[in-house]
Amino acid sequence: MLKAFKYRIYLTDEQKVLLAKTFGCCRWFYNFALNLTNETYKATGKGLSRNEIINKLPELKKEKEWLTEVPSQALQQVALDLSSAFLNFFEKRTKFPKFKKKSNKQSVRFPQGIKLYGEYLTLPKLKKVYCKVSRLPSGKLKSLTVSMTPSGKYFASCLYDDGIDLPKQSSEGKAVGIDLGVKDFAITSDGSKYGNPKHYRKYEQKLAKKQKQLAKKQKGSNNRNKARKAVARVHEKITRCREDFLHKLSRKLVDKNQVIVVENLAVKNMVRNHKLAKSISDCGWGQFCTMLKYKAEWGGKYYIEVDRFFPSSKTCNHCLNQLDSLSLDMKLWQCPKCGTIHDRDINAAKNIRDEGLRMLAVGHIATASGERVRPSKGTAFVRHPSVKEESPVTL
Numbered sequence: 001m002l003k004a005f006k007y008r009i010y011l012t013d014e015q016k017v018l019l020a021k022t023f024g025c026c027r028w029f030y031n032f033a034l035n036l037t038n039e040t041y042k043a044t045g046k047g048l049s050r051n052e053i054i055n056k057l058p059e060l061k062k063e064k065e066w067l068t069e070v071p072s073q074a075l076q077q078v079a080l081d082l083s084s085a086f087l088n089f090f091e092k093r094t095k096f097p098k099f100k101k102k103s104n105k106q107s108v109r110f111p112q113g114i115k116l117y118g119e120y121l122t123l124p125k126l127k128k129v130y131c132k133v134s135r136l137p138s139g140k141l142k143s144l145t146v147s148m149t150p151s152g153k154y155f156a157s158c159l160y161d162d163g164i165d166l167p168k169q170s171s172e173g174k175a176v177g178i179d180l181g182v183k184d185f186a187i188t189s190d191g192s193k194y195g196n197p198k199h200y201r202k203y204e205q206k207l208a209k210k211q212k213q214l215a216k217k218q219k220g221s222n223n224r225n226k227a228r229k230a231v232a233r234v235h236e237k238i239t240r241c242r243e244d245f246l247h248k249l250s251r252k253l254v255d256k257n258q259v260i261v262v263e264n265l266a267v268k269n270m271v272r273n274h275k276l277a278k279s280i281s282d283c284g285w286g287q288f289c290t291m292l293k294y295k296a297e298w299g300g301k302y303y304i305e306v307d308r309f310f311p312s313s314k315t316c317n318h319c320l321n322q323l324d325s326l327s328l329d330m331k332l333w334q335c336p337k338c339g340t341i342h343d344r345d346i347n348a349a350k351n352i353r354d355e356g357l358r359m360l361a362v363g364h365i366a367t368a369s370g371e372r373v374r375p376s377k378g379t380a381f382v383r384h385p386s387v388k389e390e391s392p393v394t395l
């Protein structure tokens with residue numbers, strides 16, 4: 001199993017300069033290779049392979065001497081990253097690769113020449129770096145990513161392979177459906193509601209104050225740089241609190257259940273209210289689902305995404321009667337057919353759970369030809385005809 005361990009690292013002034021150069025060179029090379037791939041494609045109808053990109057390096061290093069100052073492993077890794085970015089695009093997982101900007105998060109990956117021994121990390125050219133090891137890793141260090149936050153902190157993300165296979169999956173046990181919301185972050189089919197901590201709102205005032213201070217500072221001044229870091233620190237605080245909340249909640253849900261079902265977010269976002277966009281980006285649904293997924297895999301449990309549109313809110317979970325419409329402010333409703341009174345969100349979570357279990361029961365997975373296995377009858381929900389299929393579920 002691959003597991004990532006993230007540690008804070010402390011660099012000397014000399015190392016900081018070299019790392020800044022490495023960030024710059026990698027960004028330059030990524031953009032250069034992306035542009036070259038685009039141009040080559042326009043001219044010949046074919047892109048560039050990973051090796052073709054790597055093979056450009058010796059020539060480039062002669063032209064641009066500054067490229068030789070930084071670790072060459074990191075530059076080679078850029079070619080790998082770019083080809084996986086293209087692969088993800090062609091397999092419809094992401095958008096077309098974009099040029100990297102200095103204002104984005106800065107990071108660089110080392111595939112080799114890395115070692116963590118005691119409290120020191122050895123990196124190509126940067127040599128020994130002090131590393132605050134909080135949790136002891138186990139296994140073999142596969143790759144390492146060094147990043148810098150906008151407030152000027154450095155982190156090393158170490159990917160370890162412990163050599164142990166993932167446990168065999170079993171669906172024996174409790175199943176839970178999770179409806180993700182804005183007011184309540186998560187609502188489960190067993191009736192629990194987990195409030196959204198709304199970190200952003202809580203820190204909004206503090207952030208506004210710091211941003212106001214930043215706006216007053218003269219451009220290019222030392223004080224402006226200090227104020228910029230203060231703003232970044234508030235942002236980082238929000239991120240840390242959110243991650244902590246998501247980790248604890250996902251751990252709790254995975255520990256208590258054997259089958260975890262959520263709605264595919266691409267589908268969920270199609271029905272979202274645009275006014276809620278800010279709250280939605282604040283609550284980190286995507287990150288939460290990623291955590292559920294890997295925690296479930298580590299525990300030999302099932303993580304299922306209901307990957308098609310179905311009216312989870314307006315279908316009665318008791319008799320499967322479907323309402324024509326259900327307005328967003330209707331928190332409680334009574335089924336006109338069977339008379340059951342439903343809590344809107346809990347009913348939706350139950351429908352999500354049942355749909356996931358149905359998919360599991362019929363082996364609703366992609367076949368070798370890429371065709372999807374579709375059940376012929378017994379489908380509880382009517383499929384919306386205009387909604388495109390998303391990626392298949394991983395089971």
Ligand SMILES: [Zn+2]
Pocket residue numbers: 316317318319320321335336337338339340
């Ligand atoms: Zn009913």
